Amino acid sequence: MQPRICGPMVGGAVLCLSLGIGQGYAQDHAEYEPADIEYGRSVYLEQCAACHGEDGDAVAGVDLRGGRLRRAALDRELIQVIRNGIPGTGMLAIDLDTAEMTGIVAYVRNMTYEIDVATLGDAGRGRAIFEGAGDCLSCHRLQGRGLRTGPDLTRIGAVRPLSALRRSLLDPTGTMRPIDRPVELVTADGTRVTGRRLNEDTYTVQILDDDARLRSFDKADLREFHVIAQSPMPAYGDRLDPAALADLLAYLVSLKG
Ligand code: HEC
Numbered sequence: 001m002q003p004r005i006c007g008p009m010v011g012g013a014v015l016c017l018s019l020g021i022g023q024g025y026a027q028d029h030a031e032y033e034p035a036d037i038e039y040g041r042s043v044y045l046e047q048c049a050a051c052h053g054e055d056g057d058a059v060a061g062v063d064l065r066g067g068r069l070r071r072a073a074l075d076r077e078l079i080q081v082i083r084n085g086i087p088g089t090g091m092l093a094i095d096l097d098t099a100e101m102t103g104i105v106a107y108v109r110n111m112t113y114e115i116d117v118a119t120l121g122d123a124g125r126g127r128a129i130f131e132g133a134g135d136c137l138s139c140h141r142l143q144g145r146g147l148r149t150g151p152d153l154t155r156i157g158a159v160r161p162l163s164a165l166r167r168s169l170l171d172p173t174g175t176m177r178p179i180d181r182p183v184e185l186v187t188a189d190g191t192r193v194t195g196r197r198l199n200e201d202t203y204t205v206q207i208l209d210d211d212a213r214l215r216s217f218d219k220a221d222l223r224e225f226h227v228i229a230q231s232p233m234p235a236y237g238d239r240l241d242p243a244a245l246a247d248l249l250a251y252l253v254s255l256k257g
């Protein structure tokens, strides 16, 4: 049988989801009781949220709601991390009784899901927005279509948690990874080239230019070289209403290559 997760929905009903198509948790526990998830939330807010944040993404490099935890892929590992802490880091040992521990494990394993329920719309409508009003293909490649100003999104749902996808849509500049930054340069003969930085070292820079060609330049030969900190991607929070954003997120999450 496929593992399932169950949780309280907005409005009080309980919903179960099959994990086969979900985030692919490597866990040793198939089901969590809604009551445990509920109780776990209060334990979480009391014991963990001060450091990890209410949304689970406040510690750099740790996204509790992302579903993949390096040192806590299995429930018994998660329990160990909580019980023993992670020596030499800010993750201190936390003493919980059995009910609290059961609750916290259930809650942490279902954090992604809670957000899914609250923010995911209809993937079919999201696709229509992606290809239509959102105009995403004017910059992004998807399954061989679209332009290359932005990263290829064919597998984006497999490599980024929902929280990161949502942040990218709302605040593209704030979430831009340094390696994705647009560059503008002028070569020795005066040609202006713009594109996306793929790699850079002390002497050379490699970019994907706006015609999607991979090009390498010796910095010493360039007349000008600027890295632009502002993302060319518009912030969609004011361009799309919340329902449209929820649909778009559902579509992005479904893109697993
Ligand atoms: C005092 C701050 C603090 C508190 C409280 C805290 N954590 Fe952490 N936690 C951290 C830090 C910092 C790390 C990252 C350690 C590192 O790798 O440097 C971490 C790491 C983790 C990891 C490992 C993540 C991974 O990718 O493997 C898990 C799981 C975790 N915490 C769960 C919890 C839970 C559940 C609670 C509440 C019961 C909690 N933490 C309370 C600071 C805290």
Ligand code: HEC
Pocket: 130, 134, 135, 136, 137, 138, 139, 140, 149, 150, 151, 156, 160, 165, 168, 169, 172, 173, 175, 176, 177, 180, 181, 230, 231, 232, 233, 234, 236, 248, 252
């Ligand atoms: C004007 C060009 C442009 C448009 C239009 C655009 N994007 Fe982007 N997008 C980018 C660029 C460039 C990046 C790389 C990082 C950055 O600049 O924020 C990016 C990054 C992203 C990321 C993060 C990728 C990662 O690796 O984490 C997502 C997700 C994304 N865009 C989705 C969309 C969606 C969905 C739309 C349509 C609603 C869209 N983008 C429209 C240019 C664009």
